[in-house]
Amino acid sequence: MLLNRKSVELLAPAGTWDALVAGVESGADAVYLGGKHFNMRMHEGEFNFDDALLKKAIDYAHEHGVRLYITLNNLISNEEIPALREYLAYLNEIRPDALLVQDFAVLELVHEMGITIPLHTSVMMNTHNEHAIEKLKEYGITRIVVGREMTLSELSLFRERTGIEVEYFMHGDMCISESGQCIHSGVLFGQSGNRGRCLKPCRWAYKLIDEKTGEVLDKDGPGAYKLALKDMCMYRAIPQLIQAGVFSFKIEGRMRPAGFIRRIVSTYRKAIDAYIADPNGYTTDEEGWKKLYDNRARDFTTTFAFGQPGKKDIGFTGEREPRFFSHAVKEAGFQDEVLRQERDIEKENAAHRVLSVRCNTVESAKAAIRSGADTVYVGGEAFRPLRPWKLGDYEEILAYAKGKARVVVTTPRTTMRRECGELEQFFTALREIRPDGLMVSNLGSLKLAQSLTDLPVQADLSFNLFNQLAAKFLKENGLSMAATSYELSFEQLREIVETAELPLETVVHGSYESMICDHDFPAMSLPAFNELDNPEVLDRHYALLDTAGEKHAIRIDQYGRNHLYFAKDLCLYPYLSKFNGLASYRIEAQDYTPELTGRVTKLYREALDALAAGKGAEEAFDHAAFEEVERLSPREWGIGTYRFRQSRNSI
Incomplete structure (x- = not known):
């Protein structure tokens, strides 16, 4: 690969006008920033750009030969969709160089509205396999911000196989969780x-x-x-980044002051230019390193770039933590003042309300079926000391369930190269075993399932379904049903259930x-x-x-x-009468014994049947059975995010 000044892009953050100017003047090839709505930095009012300033920023960047990308990279709830339409129309007028997106609703609206701005996937879309890339290309995605868990060797192969432009975090604050798969703050604090x-x-x-x-x-x-987790710093690995095929070197820090941006960007600019000018004679500029190191907030790590992180990558003492945003609190029990006052979902119920149970063993699946489950979810991750499901296990439960319940095979939530290779063989074997359906957790496993089987496919929780347009996207892509996000409040869930065309499943009980x-x-x-x-x-x-x-x-x-x-299991049993119109009521029993799986399933089966028979909420509620099963539970019960009026929005 012959390198030149345009071989890589140095991408700087900006949360204020001064930071934007600092990034441009210090040599950034591109800058990313957010508007006052719909982005991943919504805490601080003085940060981010209003509509007029966005246009001014784009004009300023373009006058200096710098590209400008706008982050539109958070989940969108139904009540935000009208404002999102207006915002997209405005962005199409002022013409940034790209939008960074997470929610499938944005892909839907971009297509519907004829938006012609290039699209990049945010790291929050958790894109980590080549099959997902092929699906996203169909929607005009031109660049992927890859998941933080991808090593440079995996990234190099990923880039070679897909040909897509890759953006990689190379400096700044990192999440410990897989992107898009952390709901702790949303459930606990709304x-x-x-x-x-x-x-x-x-x-x-x-x-x-x-x-x-x-x-x-x-x-x-x-x-x-x-x-x-310590802060990412790839300064000493610039050659490895470039030779792995990374195009855009992303600096995290939209909440940082202009002086910080100027120092970071200029330091990396000098190093990148030095490598491009003379790769063979390049050595790390130790003066530049000292400038970064002496002005660090947290200590540094390269996280997954060169393999599995260890204890050296964690700031165990907390001494260098610059700010604590919250402190631990007790999780919500049945603090239901908001939920009890909410209007019930107004959507017609099926004559028989479908109950699904996710099970961890053959015996648990049998217990769920005996207790009235209409569908059992089997397979996917196995939590030690349990072992993964074998082909013979699927055959056994299918024989047992015949004429009694549907058996849907689940897949791992994360499907990197290893998991995708295993799924190809697994899906091929399922052609003979013939379960009743598949449940997938990302676009890559969806594409594999649809190309290798003719089974019905539904979307699991990892798709982060938050609005009716995302449901429309999934339906258009052939999915038969989708699970709703745990982070939705009841009000927000109600809006989706009442408007979405795709059948929806909601978890009503279990460990999560x-x-x-x-x-x-x-x-x-x-x-x-x-x-x-x-x-x-x-x-x-x-x-x-x-x-x-x-x-x-x-x-x-x-x-x-x-x-x-979470410390408490979700329990919506006392409120089932509010949850109308669901295609499926789901129990997460993956961390339960067969006995408890059966008891919880029976509890919900009898309540759903009582409601279907026309009994009121109080009649359907069996206090004695509820208290008995609660005593058997390994954890206390609570209502999670349903204690809040809404998951705080972005407008």
Whole structure:
């Protein structure tokens, strides 16, 4: 590859006019910024650009030969769609060089309105496999901001196979969770990280404990801030970035002052130019490194660029944490003042209300079917010490369910190159086994499922369905049903159910993940953790204990990913009469025993049948059965985000 000044793009952030000027004057090839609405930095009123200033910024950038991209990269709720239409029409007039997007609603509107601005996927779209790229190209996507969990070697192959332009974070604040897969702030505070309002529970102090006994396991560990990832700094790896095929070098920092932007951009500009001018003779400019290092906020890491991160990549002491956005609080129990006052969903119910249950073993699936489940979801991630489902397991449950229930096979939420390779073989085998359907979690596994099988396909929670236009997008792409986001308030859910053309499923009960991480938290916190010498350490149930006394279970799947759970399980049993018109009521029993799976399924089955028979909410509610099952639950119950009037919006 012969390099020249246009071989790579140095992309600077701007949250204020002064920061924009600093980035341009310091040598940025492009700048990205957000308007006052619809972006991932919604906390600070003095940051971001109003409509008039956006036009002025575009004109200024173009006068200086610099490209300008506008972030439109958060989830959109139904009530925001009219304002989004107006905003897109305005952006089409003032002509930025690209829009960074997350929500499928934007793709729908861009097509509907004839918007001709190039589109880049935000990192929040969690694009991590080549099959997703092929699908996104159909919607005019020209650049991908790849997931932070992708190594440079994986990225290089990804770029070679797809030919798409790649943007990569190379400096700044990083999330510990997979992008778009953290709902902790949204459920706990009603301020969603997927909607630009994250209050950063990942920056809290935690103890690592044995979930069953409560024993503190990390008394001699490196520190309490176990999820506090250090800041990305790829300054010493500029040659590797360029040779891997990264086109755009992205600096994070739209909340940073102009002086910070000027220093960072000028330092990277000088280094990139030096490498392009003489790759063979290039060495790291140690003066530039010292300038970055001495002015750092947090310490530095290269996260996944060169392989699996370890304890050296976490700021365990919290000493260099520049700001704490929140503190641990107790999760909501049945604090339902808002929910009880909400108008019921006004949509006709089917004569028989469908109950689906996600199960972790063959025995749990059988228990759910015996207790009245219409659909069982099987497969996907297996949480140790459980083992993944084998082909024979699927055949067994299909034989058992015949004539009683549908069996839908799930797939992993994250499908990197390894998982995609396994899915290709798995989907081919399913042609013979013939389950009743598939449930997928991203556009890549959707494309694989549709190309290798003729089975009905539905969308799981990872699609972050937040509005009716996203539902329309999924329907147009052949999906038969989709799960709604956990972060929706009841009011926002009601709007979608009443307007969406696609059948919708909502989780009404169960344990659920606050975030999914490719980091191994027990391994990073425990000095004696060694899975090679002691593989049994992988099968132990760990948990994180926050300073409010809430216990967050950690589940390790077959791919080594850590799933962090909320301290309370979701329970909407007392409010079922409000949830009308759903295509499916779903129970998440992946962390339940077969006995508990059966008991919870029976509880909901009887209530749904009572409502279908015309009984009122109080008649359908079995207090004794409710209390008995609650006692058997491994965690307390609560209503999650339904305690809020809305997930705070972006307008």
